[in-house]
Each structure stands twice: as C-alpha cells, then as structure tokens.
Amino acid sequence: MRILAVVPYPPRADATHGGARAAAGLLLGLARRHPVAIAYLRESGEPPLDGELRDQADAVVEAAMPNLSESVWAQRRRRASAARRGRPTWAAERSVPELHLRLRELARTWKPDVVQLHSQIASVYCGDIPEVPRVLMVYEPGAAHVAAGRRGLSPRLDEAVWRRFERRALRDADTTVALTERDREALLGLGQPGRIEVIPLGIDMPLEPLDAQGRDEVVCFVGNFRHTPNVDAARRLATAIFPRVTAERPGARLRLVGAEPPPEILALAAERIDVAASVPDVMPELDRAAVVAIPLRLGGGMRVKTLEALAAGKAVVASAAAVEGLDLTDGVQIRLAEDDESFAAAIVALLESPERRVRLGGAARAWAERNAGWESRVDEHERLLRSLVEPR
Secondary structure (H helix, E strand, O other), X not given: OOEEEEEOOOOOOOOOOHHHHHXXXXXXXXXXXXXXXXXXXXXXXXXXXXXXXXXXXXXXEEEEOOOOOOOHHHHHHHHHHHHHOOOOHHHHHOOOHHHHHHHHHHHHHHOXXXXXXEOHXXXXXXXXXXXOOEEEEEOOOHHHHHXXXXXXXXXXXXXXXXXXXXXXXXXXXXXXXXXXXXXXXXXXXXOOOOEEEEOOOOEOOOOOOOOOOOOOOEEEEEOOOOOHHHHHHHHHXXXXXXXXXXXXXXXXXXXXXXXXXXXXXXXXXXXXEEEEEOOOOOHHHHHHOOEEEEOOOOOXXXXXXXXXXXXXXXXXXXXXXXXXXXXXXXXXXXXXXOOHHHHHHHHHHHHOOHHHHHHHXXXXXXXXXXXXXXXXXXXXXXXXXXXXXXXX
16 A cells, blocks of 8 residues: 655654654554655754654655744734634644645655545645545544643634534544544544544553662653643642652652743742753653653543553553553552542652562553554554555
C-alpha cells in the first residue's frame, strides 16, 4: 500500500509532545512495511522530521509555519475571522498555502492508495487529496482541545466552533481512529455516521529499564507546558499535593520538567521545587526520579507520558485520566489516586520504601513489554488500512 500521511507538526521520536512522538512511532512502523509519504508543517526553530523516519520514507514534503507574532488586536481579528469560517484558531493557523500547494503536487505525482490525517487539524488539507480512502487519527477529541487551552474568542464559542469543525472532519474521513473507548464515545456523541475504530498508542520500548529506586526523594512530573492539562496538573502537584508530601518527607524534592513553561509554572520554583524547561533528554530526569507523579484532570486521549514512565520501569502515581485506555491494576503496576490527600499519601508511601518502588517499577516494565510496544499496534493499523484499500 502507498500511504500518504499529513501531519501538522514534525513527527519525531524525541519530540516535546506526545502526538508527534506517537505519529513518528506509527509512521516508522508502517514505513518499514509499505511505501510512505509524509507531508508536515514545521515551526521556526522546531527540529525537522525524525532522521530515521526520513530515511525510511518514500517521499517527504515540509512546509514552514508562518510567523504569527502580532499585536493582541491582530490576534483577536484573526481568531474572529477563523470562527466565521467555522475553524478553530489552531486549525486556521495551520492551514498554510505552501503545504496546500505542495500536498496537491505530491498527491498528483506520488498517487497514494490511502491517506492518514494525523489529528483533526490535518483535515483542513482534505481538499488537496485525491478520492482515496481517508483515515482520521484523533489523538484527542475536540472538546478536550477546548479544555486544553486552544483558545480563540471565548470558551463557549470555542466549543461550538470545535464541534462543527470536528463533525466536518469526521464526515470527510472514511474511518476515524480513536485511542480509547472514552474518546470513541465522545466522537460518537457528535452524531456523525461512520466507522470509528479504537487502536491504542504504542511506544518505543527502552532497551533497559531505568533505575526503579531513583534517588534523593525526587518526585518528577514530565509534560509539554504548551498543553494546558499539563499546566493544570503541574500547578496542582506543586501547590496542593507536594506540600502534603513535604509535611511527611521534608527532604523530598519536586521537579517539573517540560518545554515552554508559562510564567505561572516558572513562578512555582521554590526551595524544594525545580522547574526544568526544555531539557535535551527527559530520560536522565526519569532515571533520577524516585516517584513519577501524573495528577491529570483535563484533556482526553491516551497519555504518552504515562506509557513512557511505565516502560522505563518507574514507580508511578497517577489519576484515572492519566491511565485512560490502559488495563492496569492499582497497587500492582501503578498507584492510582484522585484527591490531593490520597495522591500525597501514595507518593509518601513510595518514598518511604525503596523495595516497594522496585516492585512496582518491575511490574510496570513487565506490563509495558507485553502491552505497549509498537509492533502489535502497527499490525492493527495495517489491517485497518488493508480493509479500506483492498475493496478498491
């Protein structure tokens, strides 16, 4: 099969956000089996397409995102214009004329059998694609995008625009792929007829687990702070959960690790709290952590950060939202908690017992080896794509 992928950001195994890492893993797996062409957008200063994926791909098209630095009033006018056209601000910004032109040329000359649209945003390029089967990859439902801070004019208007835009994206696709049953139900709630499949994410398994004990009583949170659910989780951890931890473990230290921390996250830095922005590699941070804490409340999809911490063999305390779509047992591969008190108590219990951290981390790694690798996920995507292509 000749598979054309349209991605609104550079797919990279080391990207700062989970969607780009997930797209890279899936496309690399497919490119090892089939000819794959990739068309993607790249912001100024952003690294390009993953080098291994570029080597495996049959064709690659990159277009530059325009510089959107402008006055507040100009931003508001642009957002209002996008809303009038029925597009969320984020989608309007990533409808780039250069990529429209280059994608039409690529589709004409390369002649794909099937197209993958990575995220609803990529559906703005449907008009540039020939009449071949289209698969829409939904990494996060639109309602979650609104909660995640893809803000335009007002929350109510954003939600209405997102729902209309997402309905159109589902209508333009032959099949939609959701990551979890919860996401599938949210998409079905839009009332659009069509096929919606659930295929969970995979990850690149590290060859060896990291240090399950960690050191220095470090509690770590990792996440891209451009994504508002990560900002909310980090603030909650620093202001509501961690003070309860230090009341029991005065030597504990919190590290908030992630790209583009906003002022409200930078302001959390204190004597026992570090904010580490744009570290070149998060693995040393995870290796040092005694406990990985993921107190997410907002957003949807499947959390790459949770999968990566489990695969690294770390002791993880997480909320239900952070493990959506993962068949995990509390107290076996992970500790689950919802309210601030129980979250802090679970962290303290793990900080007090290196043996418990090692046991939890070992079970997490074993679970990830059985359930989280890309090979079986690529098999599922391949079967789906064949079911669309072969009848043609």
